[in-house]
Amino acid sequence: MADEGQKPIIVKRVKKGGHGHHGGAWKIAYADFVTAMMAFFLLMWLLGSTTKGDMEGIANYFKTPLKVAMQGGSGSGNSNSILQGGGKDLTRRNGQVKNGDIEPNKKSMDLKSAREALEKQEAARLEELKQRIQQTIDANPLLRKYKNQLLLDVTSEGLRIQIVDEKNRPMFASASAQLQPYTRDILDVLGLVLNDVPNRIGLSGHTDSTPYSTAEGYTNWELSADRANASRRELVHGGLSDAKILRVVGLGSAVHLDRADPFNPINRRISILVMNKRTENAVLHDGTPLDVPGESADAAVKAVAEATGGGLAQPAAAPAGKK
Structure with missing residues (x-):
């Protein structure tokens, strides 16, 4: 009877298989992070090397883009096109003055x-x-x-x-x-x-x-x-x-x-x-x-x-x- 009261202990050992494949999703996320950091540092570098006049022009453009594009002015461009404000010369201190690769033909007459x-x-x-x-x-x-x-x-x-x-x-x-x-x-x-x-x-x-x-x-x-x-x-x-x-x-x-x-x-x-x-x-x-x-x-x-x-x-x- 004593033997009948004790139940045998059965230990089940589960044999685990090898780890499954996780895939490459983390690499894409890491690449996006690196790209974002690079863009951030480029932005900081551009802001640090941009002149005050260009920065004011950019700020004015984002504040009132239509007004700046139509009226032009210092910092926004002084091109001789119909719509002022355009140009390709980003080195100008007080705005862009070129609207193409050809210099505008400007003639000044000094009568004296x-x-x-x-x-x-x-x-x-x-x-x-x-x-x-x-x-x-x-x-x-x-x-x-x-x-x-x-x-x-x-x-x-x-x-x-x-x-x-x-x-x-x-x-x-x-x-x-x-x-x-x-x-x-x-x-x-x-x-x-x-x-x-x-x-x-x-x-x-x-x-x-x-x-x-x-x-x-x-x-x-x-x-x-x-x-x-x-x-x-x-x-x-x-x-x-x-x-x-x-x-x-x-x-x-x-x-x-x-x-x-x-x-x-x-x-x-x-x-x-x-x-x-x-x-x-x-x-x-x-x-x-x-x-x-x-x-x-x-x-x-x-x-x-x-x-x-x-x-x-x-x-x-x-x-x-x-x-």
């Missing part, structure tokens, strides 16, 4: 610099003309004799060629506008040379201060104007186109070459002005600067206006006794 450049070129051309005339005089035996009577200088109005009297060699017959033969030779050569330049020409006649008048009212003013006009005719005869002559005036004794001696024969002269562009424009627009050296210009202009009425006097018979 262009005018100065033209004036320099014209001054060089007039200086070259001066040298050419001097060489022509030196090469011509006939003109070389009168070299002392030809004065050349470049002024603010252009190239001035003055043919002056000498004591024993006047350009005109006494008290008249009749040219001496050697004066004709000089003007013929100058007419041919001056016709090769595009500049316009102005002539002015001058006398000394020796008093002179007639009963008909013919004075130094009329005499100087007639002599300037006679010189014009001879220049045209020598080959100068009449269309190139823009101004012919008589200044009488108002403007002396020798201010210390108003009776010096050198004050009797014909002045030929090869005008620069500025002087030519002033004459064409009635802002007429006369070929008057020195501080007496205003007085000379006033005297010309009062005495000649702005034009040439009609020639009249003049008595002898005046040079």
Whole structure:
């Protein structure tokens, strides 16, 4: 009976098999994590290397994207496209300005610099003309004799060629506008040379201060104007186109070459002005600067206006006794 009360203990041993295959899902998760970390560090690096202006532009874009895209501005782009704000140049500090690989064709006109450049070129051309005339005089035996009577200088109005009297060699017959033969030779050569330049020409006649008048009212003013006009005719005869002559005036004794001696024969002269562009424009627009050296210009202009009425006097018979 005792044996029947004890039940045998049965131990069951379960034999476990090997571990099953877990798969590769964890690798995908790890790869996503690494990618996210890389993107995060790239973002931090870009934010650290971006300029303040670009950051402001990016911030403004995300705040009001349509406003920035339509209006553009600093930090958002200054492209010349219809819709501002675009571009490919991310290195600009104050916004993008390129909307493609081709640079926009921007032309700026500096009128002052262009005018100065033209004036320099014209001054060089007039200086070259001066040298050419001097060489022509030196090469011509006939003109070389009168070299002392030809004065050349470049002024603010252009190239001035003055043919002056000498004591024993006047350009005109006494008290008249009749040219001496050697004066004709000089003007013929100058007419041919001056016709090769595009500049316009102005002539002015001058006398000394020796008093002179007639009963008909013919004075130094009329005499100087007639002599300037006679010189014009001879220049045209020598080959100068009449269309190139823009101004012919008589200044009488108002403007002396020798201010210390108003009776010096050198004050009797014909002045030929090869005008620069500025002087030519002033004459064409009635802002007429006369070929008057020195501080007496205003007085000379006033005297010309009062005495000649702005034009040439009609020639009249003049008595002898005046040079």
